[in-house]
Amino acid sequence: MAQDRGETFKQLSCLWEDKTISVLKTKNYKYAILSDLHFGDGKLADDFQHNVKTMKRLLSHYLAKDYQIILLGDIEELWQFDLDMIEKEYDEEIYSLFRKFETDRIIRVFGNHDKEWASPPDPVMRNPDRVKGAPEALKMFDVNGDCFILLVHGHQGSLDADKYSWISKFFVRGIIKHVKSIVKSLKFYRHPSATKSQITKDYEQIMYAWAKENKVILICGHSHRAIFASTSYIERLKNKISELRAENKAHKDDKELLKENKKKIKKRNKKLKDEKKKNRAIDPADPGRVPLPCYFNTGCGLFRNGITCLEIENDEIRLVKWHKDKKEESFYEIYERGKLSEFSRQTKDV
Numbered sequence: 001m002a003q004d005r006g007e008t009f010k011q012l013s014c015l016w017e018d019k020t021i022s023v024l025k026t027k028n029y030k031y032a033i034l035s036d037l038h039f040g041d042g043k044l045a046d047d048f049q050h051n052v053k054t055m056k057r058l059l060s061h062y063l064a065k066d067y068q069i070i071l072l073g074d075i076e077e078l079w080q081f082d083l084d085m086i087e088k089e090y091d092e093e094i095y096s097l098f099r100k101f102e103t104d105r106i107i108r109v110f111g112n113h114d115k116e117w118a119s120p121p122d123p124v125m126r127n128p129d130r131v132k133g134a135p136e137a138l139k140m141f142d143v144n145g146d147c148f149i150l151l152v153h154g155h156q157g158s159l160d161a162d163k164y165s166w167i168s169k170f171f172v173r174g175i176i177k178h179v180k181s182i183v184k185s186l187k188f189y190r191h192p193s194a195t196k197s198q199i200t201k202d203y204e205q206i207m208y209a210w211a212k213e214n215k216v217i218l219i220c221g222h223s224h225r226a227i228f229a230s231t232s233y234i235e236r237l238k239n240k241i242s243e244l245r246a247e248n249k250a251h252k253d254d255k256e257l258l259k260e261n262k263k264k265i266k267k268r269n270k271k272l273k274d275e276k277k278k279n280r281a282i283d284p285a286d287p288g289r290v291p292l293p294c295y296f297n298t299g300c301g302l303f304r305n306g307i308t309c310l311e312i313e314n315d316e317i318r319l320v321k322w323h324k325d326k327k328e329e330s331f332y333e334i335y336e337r338g339k340l341s342e343f344s345r346q347t348k349d350v
Contacts, residue, residue, distance in 0.1 A: 003200045005209075008157025012210050012218070015137040016150050023139040023147055024107070026312055026340070032062045033310040035072035035153060035221025036300035038113065041081050042089035047302050048077075051324065052093055054306050057331060058322045059097040067311075069101060070138070071124070072221045072298060073111020073153025083116075098124035108134040111153035111222065143315045148344050154207065154220030154297070158200075199223040201283050204232075204295065208285035211294040215348045217340070219296045219310065225282055226299030226308045228319040228336040229343060230291035232282040236336070237272045241265055292350060293343040308335075315341050 015021065024031070037055070040046025048055075062069060076086050087095065098106055106124050110116075140149035203223050208230050211218035226233065244261045251257050275281065285291045296317065299308030304324070311318040318337040323330075 002159055003203050003206050004157045004159060005206050006157075008206050009210050009213075011156035012150070012152065013214070015152060015156075016139075016214060016216060018137070021135060021137050021139055023141055025141050027141070027143040027145075027314060029312075029314070030065065030067045031070055031312040032058075032067045033070045033072055033151070033219065033298050033312070034075075034301065034307070035111065035298045036074045036224050036302065037307075038074055038077040038300075038302060039086050039090050039094070040077045041085040045080060046077070046089070050304065051301055051307055052090075054322050054324050054331075055094055055301065056097060058307060058309075059094070061332070063097070063100055068105045068107060069098070070151065071106070071108040072151060072219070073109050073155070074113040074221060075108070075111075075124075076114045078116055079113050095124060107138065109138055109151060109153055110134040110136060112155035112158070140312075142340055142344060144341070146344075148215075148348075149217045149219060149340070150211075151219045154222030157206070158222075199225070204230075204282060204285045204297075205287075208291065208295040212286070212292050212347070212350070215294075215350070217294050217296070217343060217347060219298070221298045221300070223297060224300040224302060225280075225297055226319055226335075227282075227285075227295060227297035229293030229338060230285040230295040231293075232280075232284075233335070234272065234275050234281050235284060237268050237275070241268050241272070244268075292347050293338065294347040312340070315339050317343070 037048055037051075038046075039048050042049050059069075076083065078086075108124065136152065138151040139147050140151065141147050142149070199222065204225070204227060207218060207220060210216075228236070231239075244265050248258050248261050285295060296310060296319075298310050299319075301307040306321055306323040308319065308321050311320055316337060317340050319335045321333045321335055323333065
């Protein structure tokens with residue numbers, strides 16, 4: 001199904017202009033932003049089950065470090081599973097950890113797969129009987145007190161995930177869930193997030209275009225594709241390889257530097273080849289131009305080797321990866337980092 005550009009712009013603009021949406025502070029605050037975990041029933045059709053240990057490690061870390069958790073939609077896979085099935089599987093190991101956070105340290109935004117959170121009792125809350133409706137969006141102040149960040153799940157304007165979501169939910173629950181269980185049992189299935197997202201190819205370009213036009217920093221989930229400052233991982237690898245080659249050309253008599261840079265280029269080319277092999281190439285947000293740093297995406301919790309998320313601490317934003325199993329390296333890796341104030345300045349100065 002297509003991403004309707006006009007409808008996307010309309011919905012995002014309405015949310016940005018809505019004065020009733022909560023605005024969070026960043027000064028002296030720390031946030032971990034997660035989306036697209038898609039908790040299931042722990043059986044074959046559940047795409048999250050292999051990341052339970054990683055999620056427990058992640059939540060324990062953010063609990064100890066006094067972070068607030070923003071759940072940016074599609075935390076539960078309610079298109080495929082009933083909530084009681086999900087709670088039964090994850091209450092003891094995952095929801096119990098969520099409930100160790102103070103109530104105001106867990107903030108939820110609903111997505112297309114967990115749209116029901118607009119009203120029901122929420123299992124991540126300390127008092128599970130408390131009805132806590134989730135909003136469709138959040139906003140953030142920067143460290144100077146200016147509001148310039150919009151957080152949404154990102155399904156707005158998608159025909160299958162938004163306008164006709166009831167048809168998609170019926171199809172997924174009635175057919176896909178059962179087919180996936182059979183194919184997984186035969187070892188033929190890998191989740192699209194581990195290879196190629198099913199979100200339309202122009203998704204990033206549409207979301208980026210709205211953020212650029214409105215001079216807003218937009219933070220989404222939904223696509224399962226981690227984006228930092230409007231740039232994909234493949235683009236960052238290519239850019240770094242180009243920088244290293246340019247450095248080699250400028251210092252061609254420095255044998256030690258050339259040797260070290262050749263190793264770095266080889267390592268990045270290997271990663272680039274692996275990303276292309278898994279069909280993770282994403283069309284540039286702003287083809288033919290250096291993109292403005294106004295669009296960010298959390299990625300997801302469905303990768304076979306871990307979970308990606310965004311962190312905001314005061315004025316700094318980071319894209320991080322929580323690895324599933326790392327014997328020689330840290331479980332936690334910072335992929336990218338930068339200053340929100342600088343990204344905002346670049347976005348507003350256009």
